[in-house]
Amino acid sequence: MEYKAPVEAYTGVVREITIGKANKSLKIGGENILPFHFFDQGSNPNPAKFVLEILDMKPEDWPDYLIEPFGDAVSDPVAWAKKCQDFAVDAVSLFLMSTDPAVKDSPADRAAALAKQVAEAINVPLIVYGSGDEVKDVAVLSKVAEVCDGMNLLIGPVLKENYEAVGKAILDHGHTAIAQSPLDINLLKELNVKLSKFFPSERIVIDPLSSALGYGMEYSFSLIERVKQIGIMTKDSMTMMPIIANLGGECWKTKQAKENKKQGLLWEGVTAMSLLLAGANIVVLRHPETLKLIKETIQAR
């Protein structure tokens, strides 16, 4: 008897979300198949997107081989963001690290002005991540949203502790939100339910928190996989959002990545590839060579 491979068809569709505006825009999500299940019925109209992360301050503890691709540009975020474009990025992610009260506690105004400068200087959409301090981020992210009014940046993290204030600013000024929860599918859904009461679900991207290889990656993997399955297979409206895996920073702070270049690239690469296989729609990386490696790996399938 001839073997016939089973073909699955699912009813859930991940919401297709556009970030950025006009010629600087990018579509993410929109798939109705599980990650890389090209053999099933359905499609992924917007394959995985690749983003490089920059900081709003000169990196202090990065190994030389992570700084090297950008050269002197790392001391100027605008130049750094422009430099990222040499590496075929789909977007740039600006991490407002210096605003963290535990780092430099730099003011919201400055961060917002910088976000605008960076967004205007590049030809791809901008993602902005606050420090993750739930109190400070209310001031910082609200200001970023206001100063960059109408640019449709992807802004986060929106947390259960500050979603009302931060969500409102993101909504009022025409941006897209990153809803972040701490590696727990029930909390993830709860945040989406609460946020969706006043914020359109069509403008929410899920950040389930990404952990690096050897530092809990399997938790992130299982969670992303589950969110994707529940969205696509059981059509749960509150998980049918694209997923962002913000993993570069997690990988490059490991002892292993700091030991030598090859190990660092592979640490970031294996983490990225794993989370893409789990179902991430966007990966945020730090090293351009990792980006190239993973892109080529996927294209070679």
Place this chain on the structure above:
Amino acid sequence: MIIIGENIHVIAKAVSVAIRERDANVIRELAKAQTEARANYIDLNVGPMKKDPEENMQWLVGTVQEVTSLPLSIDTMNPVAMEAGLKACKKRPLLNSASGKTDSKERMLPLAKKYNCDVVISVMTDRGMPPDVDSKIESIMDTVTHANELGIANEDIWVDPIVLPVSTAGEGQRFTVANLEFIKILEDVLPGVKSTVGLSNVSNGVPNELRPLLNCVYLAMLARNGLYSAIADPLDKELMSLMRGEMPKEVELVHKTMDGEDVNLSDLSPKQVHYVKTAKVLMGQTLYSDAWLES
């Protein structure tokens, strides 16, 4: 549905203090209230009872029996306290509980035979908690066979599949579904055995105001699948009324949801909508979150 009143348990500070200080009034009131609320048994959950197990247990059983004629469920993992409790009971008690653990087989199960009482046997074994329906069935068959060899009849055995919180990330809903399945097939694999669950554990970790709803809906679901009894809160008026058959519409909606029917929510009262949404969560049809009623 046989309701085993859960309110005398040492996790409640008032109860542990009352036992320690021999404050009979606190215990009497709890026993009276549960009796008036029409519980069928009173559970005395004293935990491991490391200090003076015999004296404490005798006092507690005696105090409760002063105000109620209901049979008691003696709930402790300490065999010494257990024996003292069983000995002091006027009515045929329930030994709560034994399991497939070696310890329990050697020291608890023989007490059920010695005092000719009913016995709760959980699916737990030396390997821990069996993870799925098949392994639960396998474990309980082993332990029940062992109990039969000791001379305990199936009719005296109340099987406990062990209920775990539905809110446990990723796992909880798998557990609630597995236990529904377990209760459904239990009668076929072990004819004559009864069953029981620690109901309130299903809502552990859930915001307090939402716990009764989960308890009620899960009990309605388990009842449909043939559950014989539950250790639960008889002071929960809705739960008791549900079990007396006074909420047929809600029960019908729960059954429809269990059968995968698409229930039209727009025709329903807010309470009925809550029952349907909760049943969906407990069936694993929608993903749990603390905001399950809001989406």
